[in-house]
Amino acid sequence: MIWSLALHSLRHRPLRTTLTAAGIAIAVGSMVVFLSLGEGLRQAFADELSGVGAEIQISSGPFEASGFGSVPELPLSTIDDIKRVGEPLGVIDVIPLVLYLRGGFTPDSSFAFQGLPADIDIAGVYPGYEIVAGRGITPEDANRNVAVVGVQAAERSNLEIGDPLRLSPDATFEIIGLADATGGLLSNGILVPLESLQVAIDSPDRVSFLVVDIDDPSRADEVADALGEAFPELGVQTAGDVLAVIERGIRITDVVRLGISAIALIVGAIAVANTVLMSVFERTREFGVVRAVGARPRFLFGVVLAESVLLSIVGGLVGVLLGFAGAWIVNIVSADLIGLDVAAITMRLILFSLAVALAMGLLSGLAPSARAARIQIAHAVSQGN
Amino acid sequence: MSGISDTMSGMLAAEAVTRTYTTPAGDVHALRGVSHAFMPGRVTAVMGPSGSGKSTLLNLLAGFDRPSSGRVVFDGVSLGDLPERELAGLRLRRFGFVFQSSNLISVLPARKNVAFPMGLAGLSLRERTDRAQALLERFGVDHRADAVPNRLSGGERQRVALARALANDPDVVFADEPTGNLDRSSGREVVNALREVAADGRTVIVVTHDGAVADAADVTLRIVDGEIDDAADASETALHEPVAST
Numbered sequence: 001m002i003w004s005l006a007l008h009s010l011r012h013r014p015l016r017t018t019l020t021a022a023g024i025a026i027a028v029g030s031m032v033v034f035l036s037l038g039e040g041l042r043q044a045f046a047d048e049l050s051g052v053g054a055e056i057q058i059s060s061g062p063f064e065a066s067g068f069g070s071v072p073e074l075p076l077s078t079i080d081d082i083k084r085v086g087e088p089l090g091v092i093d094v095i096p097l098v099l100y101l102r103g104g105f106t107p108d109s110s111f112a113f114q115g116l117p118a119d120i121d122i123a124g125v126y127p128g129y130e131i132v133a134g135r136g137i138t139p140e141d142a143n144r145n146v147a148v149v150g151v152q153a154a155e156r157s158n159l160e161i162g163d164p165l166r167l168s169p170d171a172t173f174e175i176i177g178l179a180d181a182t183g184g185l186l187s188n189g190i191l192v193p194l195e196s197l198q199v200a201i202d203s204p205d206r207v208s209f210l211v212v213d214i215d216d217p218s219r220a221d222e223v224a225d226a227l228g229e230a231f232p233e234l235g236v237q238t239a240g241d242v243l244a245v246i247e248r249g250i251r252i253t254d255v256v257r258l259g260i261s262a263i264a265l266i267v268g269a270i271a272v273a274n275t276v277l278m279s280v281f282e283r284t285r286e287f288g289v290v291r292a293v294g295a296r297p298r299f300l301f302g303v304v305l306a307e308s309v310l311l312s313i314v315g316g317l318v319g320v321l322l323g324f325a326g327a328w329i330v331n332i333v334s335a336d337l338i339g340l341d342v343a344a345i346t347m348r349l350i351l352f353s354l355a356v357a358l359a360m361g362l363l364s365g366l367a368p369s370a371r372a373a374r375i376q377i378a379h380a381v382s383q384g385n
Numbered sequence: 386m387s388g389i390s391d392t393m394s395g396m397l398a399a400e401a402v403t404r405t406y407t408t409p410a411g412d413v414h415a416l417r418g419v420s421h422a423f424m425p426g427r428v429t430a431v432m433g434p435s436g437s438g439k440s441t442l443l444n445l446l447a448g449f450d451r452p453s454s455g456r457v458v459f460d461g462v463s464l465g466d467l468p469e470r471e472l473a474g475l476r477l478r479r480f481g482f483v484f485q486s487s488n489l490i491s492v493l494p495a496r497k498n499v500a501f502p503m504g505l506a507g508l509s510l511r512e513r514t515d516r517a518q519a520l521l522e523r524f525g526v527d528h529r530a531d532a533v534p535n536r537l538s539g540g541e542r543q544r545v546a547l548a549r550a551l552a553n554d555p556d557v558v559f560a561d562e563p564t565g566n567l568d569r570s571s572g573r574e575v576v577n578a579l580r581e582v583a584a585d586g587r588t589v590i591v592v593t594h595d596g597a598v599a600d601a602a603d604v605t606l607r608i609v610d611g612e613i614d615d616a617a618d619a620s621e622t623a624l625h626e627p628v629a630s631t
Contacts (some may be wrong), residue, residue, distance in 0.1 A: 001504045004630065005492070011502070012492035012533075075469055289488050292449065293502045293549065294477025296470060378449040 001298065006306035013279070017311065024315025024357060025322055027268030031261035032323020032345065032353050033330065038254045040331070045246045046275035056212035057218040057242065058082065059235040060226070064275045071207040072098050072198075074218065078234070082210060085230045090215040091225045095120055096196050096207040101359040102167055111153065112189040115207075116195030117260070118142040122191070125211055126181040134177030137193055142147040145196050147173040150187035151180045165190065171200035188338065265360060268315070272362035276308050280372045287372055288380020297373035308365025309358065314359025320350055397446060397557050397588055398422040402455035404441050404611075415441040417611040418455065425556070428579055428589040428600035438611040439592045440561065446590060447480060447559050448472040459557070477505055481539040481550030481587075483560040488546055495521060495545045496530040502552040515554075520548035524578055540571030547578050557588040564595045576601045 010017045050155045067184065086094070098115035116162035119139040123129040137148055149159050154175075159165070167171040173192055180187050198204050214223050220238045228236040235246070280287070287300055327343035334342040404416040416438045423429050423446070431439045444450040445475055446463045447455050456463040459479070464472065482488075488497045496517045502630055503513035521527040524544040525536075534542055543563055550558050561577060564572035583589040583603070599605045609616040 001501075005490075008492040008497075283491075285488075286490055289475075289482070289484060290490065290501075292447070292476060292482050292484075294473055294505050294553075296473045299505070376449075378444040381488070383448070 002302040002306050005303050005311075006310055007287075009279070009283075009303070009307055010083065010114060011056060016275060016279075020272055020311050021315040022316065023271040023314055024268045024360065025318035026317050026361075027264040028296075028319025028353055028357050029322030029326060030264045030357065031258075032320055033326035033343065033350045033351065034257040035254065035325065035352070036323060036343040036345050037328040037330070038250050038257060039340040039346045039349055040327075041250050041253075042247065043338050043344045044342060045243065047248075055214055055217050056224050056227070057237050058210040058231075059208070059237075059241075061233075061235050070151050071201075072203050072208045073099075074207045074210060074234075076205045076207060078231075081231070082227065086212065086214075086223065086227060089226050090219060091212055091223065092215050093124075094215040095125060095211040095213070096194060097125075097209045097211055098194055098201075098203070098206075099208045100197060100201055106137045107174060109165075110306055111157070111165065113147075113192055113197055114186075114189050115192050115194040117296050118193040121178075123181075124213065127184045129179060129181040129186065131177050131179050134175070136177055136346055137191060138181065141176075141193050142197075143195050143201070145173045146169060146193065148177040148179045148191040150191075152187040153190060154178050155375075156188075163340070167197075167200050173200075176204075187338070215293050222224055229286060265356065269364040271362045272308055272311055272315075272361065275309075276304060276365055276368040277371065279307070280304060280368045284375060284380045286381040287375050288377050288383070291377045292376060297375075300375065301369045301373040304369040305362070305365040308368065309361040312357045312361025312364070313354070316354050316360075319357065320345075320353050323349075323353065389452070390626045395413055396422055396425060397590070398457070399442065399446060399460045400456050402442070402445055402452045402457060404445060404450070404485050405439075412623060413612050416445070416452075418611055419608070419611070420455075421478075421606055423557070423588050423614065424521055424589055424604070425588045426583055426586050427603035428583045428591060428601065429604040429606055430599040431590065431592045431606045431608060432594070432599050433608035433614075437608045439608045441611075442608065443559055443561055443590065443592045447482070448476060477502060478553050480551070481555040481558040483543065483546045483550050483558065483568075485562040485565040489542060489549070491534050492594045494531045494533050495526065495537065495541075498534070499552055502549060506553050514615045516552070517548070521545070523526055524548050538571070543567065543575045544578060547575070547582065551582065557589065557590065558582050560591040561587070562593055562595075563591065564593065564598055569597075572597060582594045 058074070060079070076096060079096060082094045083091060084372055096117065098113075100113040100115070102111045102113065116122065118137050118141050122136065126313075131148070132151060135150075136144060147165055149165075152356075153159070159175055161175050161177065163175045165175060167173060173190075173196070179191065194207070198206070212218065212227070221240070224236045224238045224241070228234070291299060292298070324345055325344050330343040331341040388515050390439065399419050399421050402416055402419045403414065406413040406415060421439075425509065431442060433439045441450070448457070448467070449464050453608065456465050458464070459475070464475070467475065476482075489495075490501060493501065496514070499517035499520050500513035503516060508516070518527060518530065521530050524547055524574060526541050526544045526548070529537055529541055529545070534545075537545065546563075558579070561576050563579070572595065579589050579591060580601060
């Protein structure tokens with residue numbers, strides 16, 4: 001009875017119902033898009049890090065403070081110290097890595113240079129590494145300004161083999177090949193010989209990170225702890241630690257994005273409350289009649305709350321669909337700009353959004369429902385006479 | 386307490402009922418000690434000028450409001466002693482209501498309007514659909530069963546309202562200005578229908594300004610300034626013999 005009457009009431013006022021549900025849908029849809037960015041970043045980082053073969057990374061300080069693109073601070077001599085201490089722990093190799101971001105005004109003029117020793121097997125650092133055009137870096141390239149560009153970076157910035165890549169006024173690299181690998185870290189970056197990059201950025205004998213390869217990946221935490229104790233001045237992280245740091249950062253942005261979404265949700269909730277309350281005022285006489293023929297106050301409370309909840313559920317479902325469309329558009333743009341899908345709609349995001357919509361319906365319907373339940377029959381039925 | 390209400394089953398009575406409203410301008414005495422027994426099988430018309438207290442009397446008799454003093458007694462029970470839950474149950478199962486126009490649920494078609502109180506009373510969908518259809522047939526509006534109220538004429542709306550008033554087979558039917566917005570012909574149809582309802586043995590109480598309704602009533606109660614006008618007190622209309630209770 002309650003749901004049937006609520007449904008009839010909503011269908012009887014199609015324009016008002018549609019507009020109110022549309023308001024909720026837009027509020028929920030914008031929330032879904034905002035929060036999908038966090039879900040997308042989580043997935044992207046997990047994918048990227050799964051594409052890094054090394055189990056342990058070492059930086060000159062805590063990972064959070066190491067910062068991409070800052071000046072490399074780790075002395076190369078640290079490699080020997082790590083090897084010496086790490087060998088009994090199962091450390092097989094320690095690979096230096098210099099990361100340097102050359103910023104631009106747009107994503108297609110920004111490049112992430114990654115300097116690795118010219119004589120190592122790149123597939124050890126980036127599983128699935130393969131040259132798709134031209135050639136890769138060889139030991140003979142150690143001090144030459146040559147570069148292998150990731151396929152996504154090449155596509156985004158329209159780069160071809162033979163093109164020059166200017167890192168600074170004094171350093172230009174020549175593209176000798178295009179490469180791809182599992183994950184997007186390499187295919188969005190530019191690989192150059194370590195020594196060349198160190199010279200180009202005037203930072204000889206310093207690196208950004210050391211990538212530590214161990215014989216038993218399941219002991220990564222144990223080895224990282226031991227290295228951390230031996231070198232307290234360094235930041236030693238496993239891939240899991242890095243993900244945890246990133247997760248913490250994303251959670252902070254989640255709160256910010258949820259806060260922004262809350263504004264739209266509050267506006268939507270006020271719109272529902274206003275619409276339902278207006279509808280209660282308009283139906284005072286009718287509700288008086290319903291009470292007169294035997295309905296108890298809680299029946300009217302239920303009818304009005306059901307109207308509010310139905311509006312919110314329909315708005316929430318449409319909002320999730322809008323969110324899918326919004327995330328799809330965001331991904332088209334982000335894939336074009338940075339080669340990554342930054343938005344993802346997960347099941348938990350869908351369920352969370354529907355729960356928020358339901359809560360919105362319940363909360364915004366409480367005041368109008370209480371108002372309907374308090375209607376005095378004698379006063380109500382005399383209205384309009 | 387023994388009173389005029391103790392004599393007959395299904396009888397509704399007002400015993401020395403007063404209703405005073407407190408307003409910023411002072412107390413307003415809407416009813417001043419009204420006593421009357423409303424008999425089953427009869428149509429009682431409550432008449433009087435605007436503001437005389439007749440709607441207040443109906444509100445008290447129907448349990449919409451509670452008297453300031455005195456009591457309203459139905460089947461030996463004072464309505465003032467009943468909690469709201471039991472009053473709602475009484476209105477649902479023992480009382481029926483017809484108000485002035487626009488007293489149907491606007492979003493429901495006629496059949497569902499009639500079935501509505503049956504749903505509240507817990508009847509199955511089948512039962513309420515069949516019974517609603519039968520009641521609509523009784524009042525000659527079954528062909529309009531699927532029409533929503535704003536597609537019905539004033540007369541049709543009131544006949545649907547009468548059908549709804551009988552949904553749960555009540556003992557008492559209240560009608561507040563049932564012919565107020567109707568033309569003469571439709572008004573006559575409604576009055577005849579009310580007489581039929583009384584003929585079933587029900588108590589019918591009609592608050593009205595309409596002289597034609599009073600003419601058709603078995604008893605006319607005239608209220609003036611919150612009191613029963615003694616000069617016309619409960620005059621039995623000579624033209625209509627009271628219909629015996631069944």
